[in-house]
Every structure is written in structure tokens, then in C-alpha cells.
Amino acid sequence: MSENNFSRRKFLAGAAAVGAAGAMGVGTLSSCSTGGSSSGAAGNYDYEKRELNHPPLRDTAPDGQELKAGIIGCGGRGSGAAMNFIDAGPNLTVVALGDVFQDRVDDLQHKLNEQKGVEVADENCFVGFDAYQKVIDAGVDVIILATPPKFRPEQFEAAVKARKHVFMEKPVASDPVGIRQVIAASKMADSLGLKVVTGTQRRHQHKYINLLNEVNNNAIGEIVSADVYWNGGQLWYRTNQPDWSEMEWMIRDWVNWCWLSGDHIVEQHVHNIDVAYWYMGKHPIKALGFGSRQRRVTGDQYDNFAVDLVLDDGRKVLSTCRQINGCTNGVYELFHGTKAMATSSQGGTARIFDAQGNDISTFEDHETSPYVQEHIDLVTCIRENIPINEAETTAISTMVAIMGRVSAYTGKEVTFEEMMNSDLKLGPDTYIMGDIGYIENAEVPVPGTKDR
Amino acid sequence: MRKKIGNFLRKRLLLVLIIGFAIGLLFTIYTNKALEYTSTNESCAMCHVHPHVFDSWKLSDHYDTESGVRIGCVECHLPPKGEGYLPEKIEAAARDIYGLVFKDSADYNWEQKSTLEYAKKHVFKASCVGCHENLFPLTLTKEGQDAHLYYTQNEEELRCINCHLHVGHYDPNALHAVNVEFGSTGGAPEDVFTEPAEVITHEDYTETVPNTTISFNMKAIPGGTFAIGSPEDEQFRDPDEGPQKQVQVSPFFMAEIEVTWDEFLAFYSATAAEGRSTDTEGSRTEDGVDAISGPTPPYGQPDQNWGLGDRPAITMSYHAAETYCKWLSQVTGKTYRLPTEAEWEFAARGGTQTPYFFEGRPKDFTEKGFLGSLFGGTSDVIDNYVVYQANSEAKTQEPDVVEPNPYGLKNMLGNALEYCSDWYAEDAYEQLSDGATNPKGPATGEEHVVRGGSFKSPAGEVRSAERDYTRTEEWLKTDPQMPKSMWWLSDANNISFRVVCEFDEKTGKK
Numbered sequence: 001m002s003e004n005n006f007s008r009r010k011f012l013a014g015a016a017a018v019g020a021a022g023a024m025g026v027g028t029l030s031s032c033s034t035g036g037s038s039s040g041a042a043g044n045y046d047y048e049k050r051e052l053n054h055p056p057l058r059d060t061a062p063d064g065q066e067l068k069a070g071i072i073g074c075g076g077r078g079s080g081a082a083m084n085f086i087d088a089g090p091n092l093t094v095v096a097l098g099d100v101f102q103d104r105v106d107d108l109q110h111k112l113n114e115q116k117g118v119e120v121a122d123e124n125c126f127v128g129f130d131a132y133q134k135v136i137d138a139g140v141d142v143i144i145l146a147t148p149p150k151f152r153p154e155q156f157e158a159a160v161k162a163r164k165h166v167f168m169e170k171p172v173a174s175d176p177v178g179i180r181q182v183i184a185a186s187k188m189a190d191s192l193g194l195k196v197v198t199g200t201q202r203r204h205q206h207k208y209i210n211l212l213n214e215v216n217n218n219a220i221g222e223i224v225s226a227d228v229y230w231n232g233g234q235l236w237y238r239t240n241q242p243d244w245s246e247m248e249w250m251i252r253d254w255v256n257w258c259w260l261s262g263d264h265i266v267e268q269h270v271h272n273i274d275v276a277y278w279y280m281g282k283h284p285i286k287a288l289g290f291g292s293r294q295r296r297v298t299g300d301q302y303d304n305f306a307v308d309l310v311l312d313d314g315r316k317v318l319s320t321c322r323q324i325n326g327c328t329n330g331v332y333e334l335f336h337g338t339k340a341m342a343t344s345s346q347g348g349t350a351r352i353f354d355a356q357g358n359d360i361s362t363f364e365d366h367e368t369s370p371y372v373q374e375h376i377d378l379v380t381c382i383r384e385n386i387p388i389n390e391a392e393t394t395a396i397s398t399m400v401a402i403m404g405r406v407s408a409y410t411g412k413e414v415t416f417e418e419m420m421n422s423d424l425k426l427g428p429d430t431y432i433m434g435d436i437g438y439i440e441n442a443e444v445p446v447p448g449t450k451d452r
Numbered sequence: 453m454r455k456k457i458g459n460f461l462r463k464r465l466l467l468v469l470i471i472g473f474a475i476g477l478l479f480t481i482y483t484n485k486a487l488e489y490t491s492t493n494e495s496c497a498m499c500h501v502h503p504h505v506f507d508s509w510k511l512s513d514h515y516d517t518e519s520g521v522r523i524g525c526v527e528c529h530l531p532p533k534g535e536g537y538l539p540e541k542i543e544a545a546a547r548d549i550y551g552l553v554f555k556d557s558a559d560y561n562w563e564q565k566s567t568l569e570y571a572k573k574h575v576f577k578a579s580c581v582g583c584h585e586n587l588f589p590l591t592l593t594k595e596g597q598d599a600h601l602y603y604t605q606n607e608e609e610l611r612c613i614n615c616h617l618h619v620g621h622y623d624p625n626a627l628h629a630v631n632v633e634f635g636s637t638g639g640a641p642e643d644v645f646t647e648p649a650e651v652i653t654h655e656d657y658t659e660t661v662p663n664t665t666i667s668f669n670m671k672a673i674p675g676g677t678f679a680i681g682s683p684e685d686e687q688f689r690d691p692d693e694g695p696q697k698q699v700q701v702s703p704f705f706m707a708e709i710e711v712t713w714d715e716f717l718a719f720y721s722a723t724a725a726e727g728r729s730t731d732t733e734g735s736r737t738e739d740g741v742d743a744i745s746g747p748t749p750p751y752g753q754p755d756q757n758w759g760l761g762d763r764p765a766i767t768m769s770y771h772a773a774e775t776y777c778k779w780l781s782q783v784t785g786k787t788y789r790l791p792t793e794a795e796w797e798f799a800a801r802g803g804t805q806t807p808y809f810f811e812g813r814p815k816d817f818t819e820k821g822f823l824g825s826l827f828g829g830t831s832d833v834i835d836n837y838v839v840y841q842a843n844s845e846a847k848t849q850e851p852d853v854v855e856p857n858p859y860g861l862k863n864m865l866g867n868a869l870e871y872c873s874d875w876y877a878e879d880a881y882e883q884l885s886d887g888a889t890n891p892k893g894p895a896t897g898e899e900h901v902v903r904g905g906s907f908k909s910p911a912g913e914v915r916s917a918e919r920d921y922t923r924t925e926e927w928l929k930t931d932p933q934m935p936k937s938m939w940w941l942s943d944a945n946n947i948s949f950r951v952v953c954e955f956d957e958k959t960g961k962k
Contacts, residue, residue, distance in 0.1 A: 161590050177934075180597070180598055180601055181594075181597070182932075183601055184588055184592070184597035184598070184600070184601050185597075187587070187588035187601075187604075188588045188589070188590055188592075188598075189586075191586045191588060191589070191591075300571075359872065372926065420601075421602075421934050421935050422934065422935060423934045423935055
């Protein structure tokens with residue numbers, strides 16, 4: 001499956017036809033130029049330029065009818081996303097909040113009032129596992145999903161079925177059953193013309209887009225392989241508190257529990273895996289991974305992975321990620337081209353450099369934060385009715401990360417097809433805020449078997 | 453004179469144009485009318501005299517739709533306009549008129565024409581997706597989402613009717629769901645066998661399966677040496693049937709008939725697993741449980757609604773067939789297993805080295821059609837022994853409709869394909885050494901050998917030497933479950949198997 005899903009392909013074909021008609025309209029029939037590249041030695045071998053479809057990237061969203069957002073998941077990222085949404089342009093507000101914890105809802109209600117002057121009425125603040133549905137039904141236009149990823153598929157589908165535009169955080173699920181639910185709901189969103197942005201903010205970052213445009217102009221030749229890294233320190237964890245139930249502890253400590261986060265290769269490293277998918281234009285179809293748990297304190301996850309990912313044409317992506325303090329770190333992507341190399345990271349300068357290490361071109365950040373930019377793009381697309389739906393693309397990137405995780409957990413080679421047809425579903429079947437006997441049965445996976 | 457007319461025409465150019473336009477317009481309108489008229493349901497009904505077609509249409513989802521729109525014949529049975537509508541219409545009309553004039557509708561096998569294989573020829577995917585533009589409507593169920601997602605990933609290989617075969621013509625027996633009730637007879641059986649058959653010499657016996665009402669005949673197959681494969685000049689021979697090698701086979705027992713539904717269901721009810729086994733993380737490393745865990749419930753109707761009883765059990769996977777043998781061995785205390793390819797062919801030949809174990813050349817039975825009837829081709833002999841394309845009515849038949857071969861075995865050459873334990877290789881006989889004893893085929897492979905033709909096979913493919921192999925992916929293409937069943941095949945309705953029992957110390961070998 002290519003990055004351009006069925007509906008987007010249709011849209012692109014339509015756009016191309018309109019473009020062609022426009023060109024003929026201004027009388028350029030005699031010009032047979034097909035839009036040569038702006039740099040690089042075009043035509044010295046068969047370099048095939050891809051059709052890229054970037055978000056609009058305005059400095060601010062255009063004005064329009066007020067858009068009311070509902071926030072589902074009011075922790076750190078949900079609070080951040082709420083602020084980013086309001087900052088994206090005029091006439092944007094938040095009118096409903098939902099979370100499983102009262103303190104989280106209270107905090108964000110307070111923060112919105114204090115920092116943005118936005119008052120969310122008490123009757124629009126909901127607590128519990130069913131809070132998401134109440135937020136969706138609270139008269140909102142846009143839903144922001146920022147709970148732990150396990151809950152995303154169900155909430156995304158509910159939002160789409162209620163015909164809401166959606167901003168949702170990556171990753172979009174923690175297991176294959178959830179991924180399929182997201183892709184199906186994404187196709188429904190397409191048919192309803194809903195706009196969906198997914199928190200893979202590098203795709204809304206000027207530096208990444210400018211670098212990709214150059215790469216697509218044949219600046220480094222064909223991409224031969226890629227290395228993608230998220231090697232950093234320990235993230236965070238919560239120790240159990242006497243008044244917390246088992247479920248409360250797991251959710252407050254969610255980045256350490258595989259069923260909730262998908263493990264850190266999915267939860268965090270999906271960003272870099274997504275960049276490889278984006279830049280190379282297709283996703284890996286096979287994974288062979290290693291990983292282990294060395295220093296993580298709580299939960300049942302690993303804290304390091306190294307995965308060899310293979311594309312259908314045999315090209316490879318090396319993916320490594322780690323959450324251990326005191327090691328050498330790096331969070332970036334590196335693309336090996338037939339002519340030169342390209343490297344990118346969220347902070348710092350993106351570069352194209354030659355085999356001697358000399359910079360050929362460099363790319364700097366734009367003043368707009370990518371976390372705000374993604375909301376500017378969402379609002380722009382809603383108000384100007386520009387198609388945008390990143391759900392399926394991010395679902396595929398998430399699935400690649402899940403494929404890497406399953407391979408490392410089992411020690412076996414795992415294919416994308418296997419994952420797409422897998423009934424793997426993590427976590428408890430029903431959600432109760434209480435002691436559910438999950439932790440006593442939780443095990444850190446050990447690959448392979450003891451016997452020969 | 454000519455000049456005059458020319459002048460007249462020039463002066464009345466406008467008139468001429470208008471008249472021409474009018475004629476053209478009328479022509480267009482009437483052609484279109486004719487097309488429309490011949491595309492109404494009533495006009496279809498004039499030729500399509502088979503009675504069930506309109507009744508079943510009126511009971512179908514496409515007649516009584518939620519929105520009240522009624523879907524007519526040509527909307528499914530012709531491609532959309534501009535996508536081959538006219539050529540197909542002309543072809544279909546020609547076919548129908550020929551049928552109406554020269555044939556009797558009672559001679560048609562309408563049941564066969566309703567099967568997926570035939571439906572593919574007269575239902576057009578472009579027509580389905582022409583109306584059903586949105587494969588992900590908000591009302592789609594969870595199962596529907598998964599199934600349509602699978603479709604979008606395999607659009608080229610799949611047709612809508614792979615799953616939605618009965619939307620245009622209702623079939624009360626069709627089931628599109630997990631078939632939890634399959635094979636249950638309700639109530640406990642009365643006279644169950646308590647002991648398995650005791651076998652002390654290499655002679656025919658009747659196995660009795662303890663705790664069931666099931667018994668079946670086993671034939672003692674003598675050991676011997678024979679030439680496996682076919683000579684190069686055999687009609688319809690495929691390259692994988694050679695080169696011929698001399699092969700020695702030790703004595704064994706073989707079931708008289710293909711495993712029946714009654715037999716297979718005894719296994720199913722004794723071992724059926726409620727839960728599903730998956731190949732993903734967690735359960736991947738689990739292995740080796742003492743009790744035999746048998747099939748999960750099938751999806752849909754494994755017997756194709758042809759009936760159970762003595763008809764061969766079909767659509768089980770190789771794994772299911774193998775597990776059946778393990779279970780049968782456990783409950784009878786003997787060594788039951790699938791035959792090797794050499795054992796199978798030795799038994800099928802029954803001491804003969806000719807294309808069939810009965811008289812006749814393959815071409816005698818294949819020229820039966822138009823030319824055959826002119827030149828006196830006959831199918832009498834083959835009809836006595838083989839259920840195949842020409843006489844099967846497109847389904848499996850009960851074993852008593854045929855005569856046995858010289859070893860007393862029925863349906864070796866037809867009715868249903870049979871699994872063998874060998875891995876398939878096109879050059880398997882190349883690899884075989886002359887004079888080999890009890891060869892077991894290549895050490896590894898991807899697909900297993902299947903032998904004997906089926907009710908779908910033409911006469912050329914029910915020869916004793918004919919070889920074929922499993923198609924793991926193709927045979928599971930449309931299973932909508934995730935993961936796909938490891939027990940039941942969604943897309944192979946002609947595969948069965950037959951057990952052999954080893955002649956060893958448990959069966960009287962000294």
C-alpha cells in the first residue's frame with residue numbers, strides 16, 4: 001500500500017486535471033515543459049520525481065466562523081494541544097473537556113481561563129471512561145484527542161461518526177485491531193469530507209518540508225537507505241500511590257505500559273519512522289528487531305529497540321530507539337542518497353551534505369512552532385475546505401512501529417501483511433477504574449524459546 | 453437537373469440541416485428507446501424463463517432496499533454504460549436468444565450457474581462499485597470495516613460477490629457468519645461403539661470409532677512395485693508426471709472412500725476449539741498441548757449446502773486433515789495418517805499402468821461435446837467409476853454412485869481432491885531414485901501434493917498419474933476473519949482427503 005491512499009489518489013488526480021486545464025487556459029499549450037527540477041542534475045539518470053502534497057503552511061489560520069473544540073485527554077499533551085489550537089488563528093475556542101481524572105480536567109479548565117481567557121462551563125467538563133462521547137456531543141466542531149493511544153481508535157471512530165473534524169495525537173493505536181479501526185474510520189472521514197491532522201508535526205515543519213522538496217528535486221539522487229533514531233534518556237514514570245487503584249496507576253503511568261502506549265518504539269519513535277515513510281514514499285513491509293528492558297522502573301515495556309526494516313523494493317531503514325539515562329543520544333533521521341546525504345531533526349539545522357561532509361545546502365526553522373503550525377493547517381483546511389486527512393498515513397507509520405515491536409518481542413521476522421491481518425488486541429476488554437488484576441499477570445516479553 | 457437539385461439544396465441549406473438533425477434525433481431517441489425497452493426487467497423475463505430467478509430476486513436485498521430504490525436485472529448483469537455496456541448487451545442477448553430457441557430451460561443446471569465461479573461471468577464489478585461508491589458508510593459494522601479494509605488492500609484479486617454473492621438473488625441457505633451450529637445433530641447419539649476394531653492380519657476391516665456411531669471400511673492394499681508417473685505419450689500428460697520411476701510400496705490399509713462428513717464431524721465435535729489460536733505475539737511461543745485441539749467453528753457453510761452424511765467432507769485445511777489423522781490414531785490405537793504420494797498412486801492404479809484403472813483413453817471421454825456426439829465418443833465407462841466435470845452436476849456426490857477400483861477403493865480419481873503428505877515439487881520424480889522404497893517426497897516445500905481429480909475436473913485431469921498441489925493463499929483469499937482460519941478454507945470447495953492406516957505391530961504385523 002502506498003502512502004497515497006485510494007481517496008487521496010483520486011483527489012490528486014482531480015487536482016492535476018484542474019491544474020492542467022488552468023495551464024491550457026492561459027495559453028501555454030505550446031510549452032511542453034513538465035516542470036523540470038529547480039536544482040540537481042536532472043536527467044542524468046532516471047530520477048522519478050514524486051508528487052508531494054504539503055499542508056497549506058500559512059503563518060496564521062484565516063478568519064472564519066467560530067470553531068469550537070472539545071479536548072479529550074487533558075494531560076500534558078492535551079493541554080498543550082488546546083493552547084496550540086487557540087493560538088492557531090482568530091475565532092478559535094475550547095468549549096468542552098473530558099478526561100478519566102477530575103484533577104486533569106480541573107487543571108486544564110483553570111489554565112485555559114488563566115492563560116487564554118477561555119471559560120469552559122462546568123457542565124461541559126466530563127470525567128470517566130465515557131467522557132469522550134459526552135465531549136463529542138457537547139456541540140463542538142473540532143475534537144482534539146490526546147489520551148493514551150490505546151483509547152484513540154474508539155474515540156476517533158466516534159468523532160468521525162459524529163461528523164467532527166479531528167486533531168489527534170500520534171500514535172493512533174497500540175495494536176493492529178486498533179490500527180484497522182482507525183483506517184476504516186479514516187476512510188469514513190474521507191467520504192464525509194472531514195479534516196484530520198495527527199500530531200506528526202514534522203510534516204508541518206517548514207524545515208522538513210523544504211528539505212524534502214530539495215530531495216524530491218533530485219538533490220541527493222535516489223534514496224538508497226535511511227537511519228532513523230530516537231535515542232534519549234529515561235522518559236518519566238509514576239510510582240504507585242496508596243489511594244490509586246490499579247487502573248488509575250497504569251493510566252497515570254501510561255508511557256510505561258505497552259497496552260496503553262504501544263511501547264516507546266510506537267509511542268515516541270513513530271515520529272522518526274513516519275519521516276522515513278514520508279521521505280521514501282513507501283512504508284516497510286518487513287521487520288526483524290531486537291530489544292530489551294534494562295533500566296525501566298515501572299510498567300511492562302522495553303527500554304531499547306533496534307529494528308531492521310525492509311521496503312518492498314529491498315531498501316532498508318535502520319530504526320533504533322532507547323530511553324536510558326547516561327548513554328549517547330540522538331534524535332534525527334539520515335537519508336543516504338546516490339549523490340549525497342540528507343539529515344533532519346526537529347531541533348537544529350537540516351542539511352544536505354556530500355561524501356566529504358561539506359554542506360551543500362542547509363535549512364533552518366521557521367518562527368512558527370510546528371506544534372502550532374499543525375493546528376494552523378487544520379483550521380486553514382477546515383475554513384478553506386482544502387482536503388487533509390493524515391489518519392491513514394499515521395496509522396501505517398504506527399503499524400510499522402508495532403511491527404518492529406512484535407518482532408523484537410518475539411525474535412521473529414514479522415511482515416506488514418501479517419500485522420494487517422492480526423487479531424492482536426492489547427489490554428483489558430472493559431475499562432473499570434479499579435483493581436482489575438492486570439499487573440499481576442503482566443510480563444515483560446522474552447524473545448525466542450528456551451529449548452533448541 | 454443535378455445542378456437544379458444542387459441549387460435547391462444550397463438555397464434550402466437550413467431546411468436540409470434541420471431535416472437531417474430531426475432524423476438524427478429521432479434515430480437516437482428510438483435507438484435509445486429500443487435499448488431501454490430491451491433493458492427492462494420485463495424484457496429480461498421474456499427469455500429468462502427459469503422460474504426461481506424472479507422469485508429469488510424479489511426476496512433479495514437489492515429488491516427491497518432501505519432507500520426504496522429497486523435494482524433491476526441489467527444494473528448488475530450488464531456493465532455500466534460506457535464501460536462495455538453495449539458489447540456485453542449484444543453478446544448477452546445473442547446468448548439468451550440462442551438459449552431460448554435451441555435449448556430447454558429444464559436442461560440447464562441453474563444451481564451451478566448460481567455458484568461464484570459462474571456468477572463472476574455475469575455480474576460485473578464495475579456495476580457493483582458504480583452504485584456502491586462509498587465502501588465505508590457510517591452504518592458499516594465492525595466486521596464490515598475489517599472486510600472492506602481487506603478488500604481495499606486486495607482490490608485486484610477480489611470481487612464484491614466473493615462475499616456478497618446472494619445480494620441480488622436470495623438464498624435461504626447461504627450463511628455469511630461464523631457457523632457455530634455447524635454439524636450439530638442435537639441430542640446424544642444412541643448406539644455408540646465402545647471399542648476400536650481389532651486388526652490382527654493384513655486383511656480388509658471395518659474401523660469402529662469409540663464413543664461415536666462412526667464406522668468405515670478399510671481395504672488391505674498389498675505391497676508391490678510399480679512405475680510412478682505417466683509415459684511421455686500419455687494423453688493430457690503434464691511434465692510434472694515424469695520421468696517414470698520404479699517405486700516399491702509396503703503393504704498398508706486405505707479407506708474405501710474419502711473421509712465423510714459424518715466421520716469428520718465426529719472429530720470436530722470431539723475436539724472443536726471454542727477460542728481462536730493466533731500467530732501473533734504472546735501465543736506464538738505456546739506449543740505442545742497433550743489434548744488434541746481441533747477446528748474452530750467454520751465461517752459460512754463448509755458443505756456448500758450440498759448435504760452432509762456420506763458425502764466427502766470438504767474445505768478443511770491440510771492442518772485440519774493432519775489433525776484428524778492424529779485424533780483418529782489416538783482414539784483407535786492405530787497409526788492413521790495421510791497417504792504418501794507413492795502410496796496414493798499405487799492404490800489408485802490398483803495394479804494397472806494405463807491412464808485410468810478402467811479401459812479407455814482420456815480423449816475418448818473428452819470429445820463428448822458436439823464433435824463427440826457426432827463421432828460416437830462415449831462416456832459410459834468413465835461414468836461408472838468417476839465423478840467428474842461432465843457428470844457431477846457441479847458438486848460432490850455420495851460414494852455409492854460409483855464402482856470401486858481393483859483394490860476396492862471408490863472415488864480415487866474423482867469427486868474430491870485428496871491431500872497427500874508429500875511436499876509438492878514439479879520435479880519430484882526427477883529427484884526420486886529408481887527402485888526407491890516407500891518414498892516420502894522432497895524434504896521441504898511450500899505446498900503439499902493433492903491427488904485425484906474432483907467433480908470440477910475434465911476427463912484429462914482424472915487420470916491416475918495426474919498431480920496437483922495445494923494453493924495456500926488462493927484457497928483462503930476471501931476468509932473475512934482476522935486472522936484467517938487455520939482449519940477451514942474459504943475458497944476451495946473440492947478438497948478432501950482419505951486416510952491410510954499403517955500395517956504395523958498395532959495392526960497385526962509380526
